[in-house]
Amino acid sequence: MDMLLVMLKIGMYAAIVIGFITVNALFLVWMERKVSAKIQLRHGPMEVGWHGTFQTFADAIKLFGKELITPVNIDKVPYLLAPMLAMFPTILIFLVIPIGENLHILDLNVGVLYIFAFSALGVLSIFMAGYGSNNKYSMLGAVRGVAQSLAYEIPLLLSILGVIMICGTLNLKGIVMAQDNVWFVLYQPLAFVIFFISTLAETNRAPFDLPEAESEIIAGFHTEYSGIRFAMFFLSEYTHMFIVSALATILFLGGWNGPFLPEPVWFLLKVYFLIFMMMWIRFTFPRIRIDQLMTLGWKILIPLALVNLLVTGIVLKL
Amino acid sequence: MIKELIFLLFAGGAVGFALLAVSLKNLFHAALCLAATLFSVAGIFIFLGSEFLAVIQLLVYFGAIGILIIFTIMISPPALLKNETKSVSKFFFALAAAGSLFFILFALLAQSTLETETVELGLVSISQLGTLLLTDFVFPFEVIALVLLLAIVGAIIHAWGGAEGHE
Amino acid sequence: MKNLFNYFKEILVGLWSLITGMEVTLRYMFKKPVTVQYPKEKLTMTKNFRGPIQFVLFDKTGSHDCIGCFLCAKACPTDCYTIEAAKTEGGQKRPTRFEYNVLQCSLCNLCVQVCPTKTLEHSRDYEAAAYSPDEYRAINFIEHVGKRATAQGMTSKLGKPVVEQEEKPAS
Numbered sequence: 001m002d003m004l005l006v007m008l009k010i011g012m013y014a015a016i017v018i019g020f021i022t023v024n025a026l027f028l029v030w031m032e033r034k035v036s037a038k039i040q041l042r043h044g045p046m047e048v049g050w051h052g053t054f055q056t057f058a059d060a061i062k063l064f065g066k067e068l069i070t071p072v073n074i075d076k077v078p079y080l081l082a083p084m085l086a087m088f089p090t091i092l093i094f095l096v097i098p099i100g101e102n103l104h105i106l107d108l109n110v111g112v113l114y115i116f117a118f119s120a121l122g123v124l125s126i127f128m129a130g131y132g133s134n135n136k137y138s139m140l141g142a143v144r145g146v147a148q149s150l151a152y153e154i155p156l157l158l159s160i161l162g163v164i165m166i167c168g169t170l171n172l173k174g175i176v177m178a179q180d181n182v183w184f185v186l187y188q189p190l191a192f193v194i195f196f197i198s199t200l201a202e203t204n205r206a207p208f209d210l211p212e213a214e215s216e217i218i219a220g221f222h223t224e225y226s227g228i229r230f231a232m233f234f235l236s237e238y239t240h241m242f243i244v245s246a247l248a249t250i251l252f253l254g255g256w257n258g259p260f261l262p263e264p265v266w267f268l269l270k271v272y273f274l275i276f277m278m279m280w281i282r283f284t285f286p287r288i289r290i291d292q293l294m295t296l297g298w299k300i301l302i303p304l305a306l307v308n309l310l311v312t313g314i315v316l317k318l
Numbered sequence: 319m320i321k322e323l324i325f326l327l328f329a330g331g332a333v334g335f336a337l338l339a340v341s342l343k344n345l346f347h348a349a350l351c352l353a354a355t356l357f358s359v360a361g362i363f364i365f366l367g368s369e370f371l372a373v374i375q376l377l378v379y380f381g382a383i384g385i386l387i388i389f390t391i392m393i394s395p396p397a398l399l400k401n402e403t404k405s406v407s408k409f410f411f412a413l414a415a416a417g418s419l420f421f422i423l424f425a426l427l428a429q430s431t432l433e434t435e436t437v438e439l440g441l442v443s444i445s446q447l448g449t450l451l452l453t454d455f456v457f458p459f460e461v462i463a464l465v466l467l468l469a470i471v472g473a474i475i476h477a478w479g480g481a482e483g484h485e
Numbered sequence: 486m487k488n489l490f491n492y493f494k495e496i497l498v499g500l501w502s503l504i505t506g507m508e509v510t511l512r513y514m515f516k517k518p519v520t521v522q523y524p525k526e527k528l529t530m531t532k533n534f535r536g537p538i539q540f541v542l543f544d545k546t547g548s549h550d551c552i553g554c555f556l557c558a559k560a561c562p563t564d565c566y567t568i569e570a571a572k573t574e575g576g577q578k579r580p581t582r583f584e585y586n587v588l589q590c591s592l593c594n595l596c597v598q599v600c601p602t603k604t605l606e607h608s609r610d611y612e613a614a615a616y617s618p619d620e621y622r623a624i625n626f627i628e629h630v631g632k633r634a635t636a637q638g639m640t641s642k643l644g645k646p647v648v649e650q651e652e653k654p655a656s
Binding site for chain 1: 507509510518522
Binding site: 003075077078108109110113114116117118120121123124127128131142143146147149150153168 | 320344346347350353369370373374376377380381382384385386388389392393445
């Protein structure tokens with residue numbers, strides 16, 4: 001009986017998380033199309049539902065109904081495993097994100113590290129997709145993806161170290177609690193900028209979307225995927241956007257802290273504001289070259305993050 | 319019951335994937351199996367109640383080292399990825415080398431006089447861990463840091479084209 | 486030291502240029518979209534738009550002022566007009582048949598220029614579409630002008646001679 005209860009609980013959590021991921025991705029696609037349209041003086045989707053709200057639902061249904069094309073000469077196991085492996089970490093990461101003070105599924109002592117550990121899995125899925133497709137464009141996209149994530153994982157981790165030094169905990173709830181009065185973005189503005197730029201690169205968003213640069217290498221690592229397999233990559237990309245924005249909110253923008261409105265509302269407002277920033281950036285800047293990407297990562301972000309860390313340490317000791 | 323099942327899953331996964339990693343012919347598949355092994359080990363850590371170790375295992379071994387290995391495979395020229403032809407003599411040499419290492423280690427461990435004691439499992443917080451690293455174990459910690467620094471400097475010099483510098 | 490200074494200067498200048506770019510897109514975000522939701526809202530074409538030819542519709546009579554002089558047919562380089570004309574009771578020559586082939590017309594404006602009574606004009610119709618090309622092969626201008634007159638609520642006096650003193654609409 002007890003076990004049945006546990007199973008029921010797990011099933012409920014899974015349903016909530018997967019449901020939220022799906023709705024969030026559909027909303028983000030709609031939002032992205034609207035933001036791009038507004039910037040380019042267009043209307044964007046207008047036909048299905050109020051201002052095209054349900055356009056993405058229709059698109060998703062169409063995508064699910066499509067034929068699954070499996071090319072010959074692929075490496076079967078990595079090819080078929082990659083889309084699932086892309087979804088898997090995003091679902092796991094959702095477990096620890098605290099949307100309100102008591103609104104989370106898991107409360108881990110090492111929440112921040114947990115999130116970074118599982119986002120490393122995403123790179124593996126990109127790589128498996130690129131290798132398994134046996135296609136030169138996929139391979140190029142995969143190599144770019146791995147090189148990029150290697151270069152940007154380091155400034156990402158270095159930039160959050162400052163925050164962790166200030167509040168002395170890796171627990172996501174603890175970090176938010178420490179920002180009751182002052183958000184860490186005021187103490188660590190440089191770290192926030194570095195974190196934000198690195199997350200753009202981590203999630204393969206423009207202007208760092210080299211792994212799937214459609215004008216150069218078709219669709220990069222997911223060139224050979226169709227139907228629901230492609231949808232899974234798509235879903236994981238948008239969920240990843242939500243996750244890194246949520247992490248930035250927790251680490252720098254005070255999580256659910258805010259006056260008047262209920263906690264989850266504040267949290268989601270901040271998250272979607274950051275996502276809006278990402279979209280705004282995407283439709284402002286052109287894609288950068290791979291050497292510029294590496295220069296930015298290794299020669300600018302990492303030294304700046306180290307300097308920030310040093311200054312933080314000195315100030316904390318004084 | 320469930321606990322045993324989960325443990326068996328992770329332990330079996332670790333052993334099975336490790337065996338696959340050394341026996342598979344495709345180098346990329348072998349690397350993936352290695353990553354899966356490391357993942358299973360992280361699972362065992364969680365099972366043993368050490369979240370921190372599990373997460374670090376994932377972050378460092380799975381995320382960094384696993385990816386690095388795959389990256390190395392990726393950028394190495396295809397000639398290096400060709401399967402070696404099987405030869406009986408090589409197999410026996412490898413067996414002899416591995417076997418002798420096993421016996422030496424086994425003999426050493428059997429003779430060891432290190433005391434074993436049972437310590438009650440307490441939750442070690444990360445701050446405790448950090449304090450220990452910078453007080454009691456500061457010497458090994460610094461030595462490791464120095465070795466890593468040397469390795470980085472060496473790698474840079476190597477990439478630059480020897481001690482003479484580039485060009 | 487100078488190198489270090491330049492390094493930070495470059496970063497700051499680069500960051501400033503990024504912010505400038507973001508400001509531009511932000512401003513555009515609040516501008517009115519220039520695209521039109523086509524089937525729901527439609528643009529009116531400018532006066533000089535050269536659509537297919539049509540008869541000028543006279544406000545008072547709801548009719549046309551073609552005198553059947555055949556000049557347009559003569560001027561037309563692609564032969565799109567089929568005209569037959571006869572004298573009416575009042576002794577005025579009027580077209581009995583005036584057909585126009587849009588498919589052949591090159592919209593060269595020659596007929597408009599040559600018309601002595603200024604009866605031909607370019608329409609501002611930009612969404613001409615039909616199920617078959619036949620619908621555009623012979624457009625009956627006399628009927629067409631009648632339809633437009635009824636659409637505007639005028640009683641058409643088709644075939645009847647236009648009152649002599651009628652003023653032409655200001656163009």
